[in-house]
Amino acid sequence: MIRLEKIGKQNGRQIVFIEASAALQKGEKVGLVGPNGAGKTTLFRMITGEEEPDEGQVATDRGITIGYFSQDVGEMAGCSVVSAVMDGAGPVSVVATELKQIEAGLADPDRMDEMDALVERYGEVQARFEELDGYALEGRAYEVLAGLSFSQEMMDGDVGKLSGGWKMRVALARILLMNPDVMLLDEPSNHLDLESLIWLEAFLKNYEGALLMTSHDREFMNRIVSKVIEIDGGTLTTYSGDYVFYEQQRALNETHQQAQFERQQAMLAKEIKFIERFKARASHAAQVQSRVKKLDKIERVEPPKRRQSVAFEFQPAPRSGDDVVIIKNVHKRYGSRTIYEGLDFSIRRRERWCVMGINGAGKSTLLKLVTGSTPPDDGSIAVGGSVKLGYFAQHAMDLLDGELTVFQDLERSFPQAGQGSLRALAGCFGFSGDDVEKRCRVLSGGEKARLVMAKMLFDPPNFLVLDEPTNHLDMGTKEMLITALANYEGTMLFVSHDRHFLAALSNRVLELTADGIHQYGGGYTEYVARTGQEAPGLRS
Structure with missing residues (x-):
């Protein structure tokens, strides 16, 4: 369906592709992999025609439809979420919007004098909506949005009021509803909770078109793709098989x-x-x-191109007491919404609790209560003696001083440390060479996350509280972090939607459900075996 034939591409001084060739056949599900900056997004843009190769050609079969989901979502406002999703399906969304407007007019007592005209127009628009199979499409739009964890209220609400992460989900829903011949998905697993991720996995497995996607979620990628195209050093190499x-x-x-x-x-x-x-x-x-x-x-054999993967080793953390946190009869509400009512929970030294629950169940709230970022309405939270706490949360990235370079930020945080050890630390977390001279304000989300993590782990606490630590991290950095944390001797409490991370690091599970709070001995793998579900929101 799509063939890349000896393509060459240069961006400024960087050579992205040299005589690179690959193909995407009908019905194939292909993972696109390669280090950051290797050219994955450039490849997508060449397939969609947004960019042209300098040499060679990108050939697509005549008449095929291509849906492209990228991280650059663009502006969304002025309509409901469901209408914004139906927009991706073409003219039917315009008809749907007019239908909703007429329905509102028919229910408006101030427009009684227009009733005859409204009724007549409603009949015409409704006929057109049925002709375009609009009711089936609208039903499918609601179904896709539900799969991506939107509540009914959110679906019918103004798309402009959503956060950036939820707008990403709207953009993804549009491509899924469009059901094109070819889907190009650039990091579709970002910003999704575990339930949405598992739903998307099932959706893509059943999708009959051709799929080319990138993802930093190893488990997600492995379960979907049956072929991998690797970009490395300007060439494309195809492997027939899953990610493993x-x-x-x-x-x-x-x-x-x-x-x-x-x-x-x-x-x-x-x-x-x-x-x-x-x-x-x-x-x-x-x-x-x-x-x-x-x-x-003699034709010289080149040594293999080795991926830079630097190991990070923790300094030994000071030993804490056996009781790390004791929570007694804690109540917490936000407005009329009760999050916790009489929560009792304790964490002992060297336990690694992963917290699971659907959106709004109170996962991040629990972490905030434990770290003292949010006070309980009632009850007590006691942190044990000799506990040195480290808290990684998404808001921590907003606290970086934008004018400092990466290295200056590390120097300011650790004035006693030598330059050599700080450079080694930066290198472990993906800041090599000139990267340490980047100002914090120009760092990507992933780079900011890596810097915050590096600072927290250089002088290690004995109790780590991590809220989605793998968001924005590429596979290489994730693997490094998992290896480092597997050897960490302290206590952990964390929330993550990455199943590989959950399985590798947890030895206890705290499950937050509408039926109550459940505790499981054994880690995430044992939890899945015992409950038969990978996430609490999927339980029938």
């Missing part, structure tokens, strides 16, 4: 290439040694010349 197969195959290829490189280097060293030893002897002149010619003709 790609990882294994890539590692195997690297091992083979390294062995081949080392064998050739040994052979070259031997030949060069012979040439150096006998080049001055007339009796060996013919042999020397023969070997020089042979070396000139």
